[in-house]
Amino acid sequence: MDHKELRDRFAALTSAHVADACLRAGVPVRCAPAEVQAVVEGGRVAGRVAPARHVGSVDIFLEAYEEAAPGDVLVVDNGGRRDEACVGDLAVLEAKGAGLMGVVIWGLHRDTADIRAIGLPVFSMGSTPTGPQRLDGRPEDAVESAVVGQWTVSRADVVLGDDDGVLFVPADRVDELLALAETIRDTERRQAERIRAGNSLRGQVQFERYLAERRRNPSFTFREHLRAVGGAIEE
Structure with missing residues (x-):
């Protein structure tokens, strides 16, 4: 499935629909921790994972952009740290220029006002003024996989995010899962209409x-x- 079809189909769904579809299909429900929320309310993101393990320097994101394709979503693993922001406005602006569809951070961001002005969907655990004050060793798989909460994700995965949070699904099953999600959505809509009508x-x-x-x-x-x-x- 190409990026446009993925975005168009998810635009008519919610992450909750897809999570329910995972349950029905026997696919593990891989949700980011509940703290990972849209910086701007109503933000939505859908695309292949472009992973990056942050070690204290922005160059890891620049490398991830080199590896990514237009339509991908940067997924940043900063270990859920709350003592530093690992993504700021320049990293988000560069992501937008590289054709990425959004950024998901297992950690914190900063430059909130500028990020809102850029308009690229960003999901994070929250914000703090300080950037990294460290520089750790770079793991060999720094742009091959990322850990978000208890889940390890890679380019073999798709990330979907909305006001309910962030969900990861296998790219090779996304068409099946979206089809199931559409069926669930339609059933729930009919049920809601009947409740309103008194049933x-x-x-x-x-x-x-x-x-x-x-x-x-x-x-x-x-x-x-x-x-x-x-x-x-x-x-």
């Missing part, structure tokens, strides 16, 4: 039937019931 969610999912079955079989789960009746509120 409760309990009625739609035949909740009384579920309770009756659970009385007969205490191990029967609500998810099993939803699969039988075509609900989509949990997976």
Whole structure:
């Protein structure tokens, strides 16, 4: 799937839809920690991961841009550090000039006002005024993979971000997952329309039937019931 199709299809979805699709498809749900949020409310990002492991100097980002393709998203691993900002306005401006679609940081940013003015979507754990005051050794895989929370991601992954947070999915399954997400979205929209029209969610999912079955079989789960009746509120 090319970058444009990915962005266009995700524009009509949310990261929650895709996370639910991962559950349904048996794909690990790899969410960035909840602290990683859009610097500008309403920011959205979708693209192949361009990884970078920060060691204290901006040159690692410049190298990542050399390796990246237009439409990629810089994913910065700064170990979730809260004592320094690892990305500022110049790194974001350079990313935009290189054709990247956004920046996701497992760490902090600075130059918030300038980043907002640049307009490139940036997701981070927050901001602090100070930049790095260290220079560590550069790992061999510094632009091959990045760790975000408990997950290691690479160019074999796609990153999707919106107001709910950031999610990573395998690039070779993104078409399948987006198709499932579209089905889930459409089902949920129909359910919401029926609730507004006076048909409760309990009625739609035949909740009384579920309770009756659970009385007969205490191990029967609500998810099993939803699969039988075509609900989509949990997976």
